[in-house]
Amino acid sequence: TVHIASRLATLPQPATIAMAARARELRAEGADVISLALGQPDFPSPPEAIEAAYHSAQAGDTGYPPIPGQKALIEAIIRKFRRDNAIEATSDRIMVANGGKQVIFNAFMATLEIGDEVIVPAPYWVSYPLIARMLGGVPVEISCAEEDRFRPRAEVIKAAITPKTRWIVLNFPNNPTGAILEKEDLEAIAGVLREAPHVLVMCDEIYEHLTFDGRRHLSLLSVAPDLADRILIVNGVAKAYAMTGWRVGFACGPKTLISAMVAVQGNVTSGVCTLAQAGSVAALDGDFSRIEVMRQTYETRRNRVVAVLRAIAGVTCEMPEGAFYAYPGIASLIGGVSGGGRVLTDDVAFAEALLDEAHVATVPGSAFGYSPYLRLSCAASDAQLDEACERISRFVEKIR
Numbered sequence: 001t002v003h004i005a006s007r008l009a010t011l012p013q014p015a016t017i018a019m020a021a022r023a024r025e026l027r028a029e030g031a032d033v034i035s036l037a038l039g040q041p042d043f044p045s046p047p048e049a050i051e052a053a054y055h056s057a058q059a060g061d062t063g064y065p066p067i068p069g070q071k072a073l074i075e076a077i078i079r080k081f082r083r084d085n086a087i088e089a090t091s092d093r094i095m096v097a098n099g100g101k102q103v104i105f106n107a108f109m110a111t112l113e114i115g116d117e118v119i120v121p122a123p124y125w126v127s128y129p130l131i132a133r134m135l136g137g138v139p140v141e142i143s144c145a146e147e148d149r150f151r152p153r154a155e156v157i158k159a160a161i162t163p164k165t166r167w168i169v170l171n172f173p174n175n176p177t178g179a180i181l182e183k184e185d186l187e188a189i190a191g192v193l194r195e196a197p198h199v200l201v202m203c204d205e206i207y208e209h210l211t212f213d214g215r216r217h218l219s220l221l222s223v224a225p226d227l228a229d230r231i232l233i234v235n236g237v238a239k240a241y242a243m244t245g246w247r248v249g250f251a252c253g254p255k256t257l258i259s260a261m262v263a264v265q266g267n268v269t270s271g272v273c274t275l276a277q278a279g280s281v282a283a284l285d286g287d288f289s290r291i292e293v294m295r296q297t298y299e300t301r302r303n304r305v306v307a308v309l310r311a312i313a314g315v316t317c318e319m320p321e322g323a324f325y326a327y328p329g330i331a332s333l334i335g336g337v338s339g340g341g342r343v344l345t346d347d348v349a350f351a352e353a354l355l356d357e358a359h360v361a362t363v364p365g366s367a368f369g370y371s372p373y374l375r376l377s378c379a380a381s382d383a384q385l386d387e388a389c390e391r392i393s394r395f396v397e398k399i400r
């Protein structure tokens with residue numbers, strides 16, 4: 001048998017993978033499964049990105065790219081930070097990676113010693129603690145309560161900081177809750193960070209353009225420019241431009257960190273696909289109204305979904321302020337028995353029963369470190385969302 005490294009053996013299997021596998025099985029058996037499990041925009045990539053990728057290939061731009069990213073893309077990213085975030089970046093503070101995910105990997109690989117702590121406010125996107133653990137880090141979870149609209153309190157962050165803290169991760173707009181940090185939240189957090197000069201901050205802003213009710217995303221770096229030598233911004237074209245498969249993410253951070261991350265990437269994947277980089281330049285410089293159309297669509301869907309969920313007895317639902325998920329609470333349904341006779345011991349059992357009995361795939365809150373909740377992705381058509389909510393409603397009615 002093959003020896004698998006212990007750093008992998010101790011990694012938990014994310015519930016997302018189990019749910020997706022079960023949904024596929026049911027579909028193969030002929031069931032009409034609606035999947036609200038994936039964080040994948042249901043829009044086409046911008047045509048100008050596709051054109052640009054095609055033209056770059058035709059023009060012979062098919063050799064190895066520089067590891068930090070192609071000049072044209074780095075320049076487009078600098079323009080993007082100026083335009084969207086009021087941040088002035090120089091090229092030595094920018095790098096391009098294979099998705100936002102590789103930015104996170106590069107950063108943790110470049111900085112974590114075995115046993116270093118990474119503060120992760122829960123609910124969190126699964127990959128932060130998993131990547132940290134894979135690289136010898138120790139995730140330290142802090143809770144963001146529903147009563148606080150799922151925002152971390154500065155004093156809770158402060159209490160979690162130890163001499164071993166290497167990073168804190170701030171992902172706002174948040175996956176899975178859609179929470180956004182306001183200026184006062186950022187100022188309070190910046191105050192805590194000023195007293196903890198050994199802590200780096202990872203700001204994952206990949207959902208920055210998907211904000212609702214007139215809210216705007218604010219970057220910690222623009223609120224606290226004095227922390228520039230400790231803030232790493234993670235971003236990418238996946239969510240705002242519906243370009244998940246292009247695998248283009250980017251980072252803005254302190255020079256020494258960026259060069260260490262470039263060194264990591266140079267030994268793992270090298271530079272990002274040239275065609276995808278050319279397409280990303282066109283997307284970033286392209287027609288901003290495309291983002292606005294998607295943003296409005298997600299906002300309308302959010303309104304429908306949250307209204308239906310709130311009407312279900314036993315379900316609570318905070319209004320997401322951004323991103324494209326709903327995160328309903330199911331605390332008062334836990335311990336019940338489903339129509340199919342299953343005991344709903346926790347949100348995993350609930351999500352499994354919902355999938356098997358009502359054929360709706362969701363992700364249980366435990367995957368995001370915060371239970372008992374479900375994450376529903378609104379990256380689906382109105383018809384699918386309506387039908388899914390109807391099924392959830394009938395499923396809940398049968399719980400005894």
Ligand code: PLP
Nearest residue numbers: 039099100101125175236238249
């Ligand atoms: N950050 C967050 C919060 C995400 O939800 C995701 C994707 O689900 C990513 C980063 C990764 O994005 P990419 O596809 O660019 O790797």
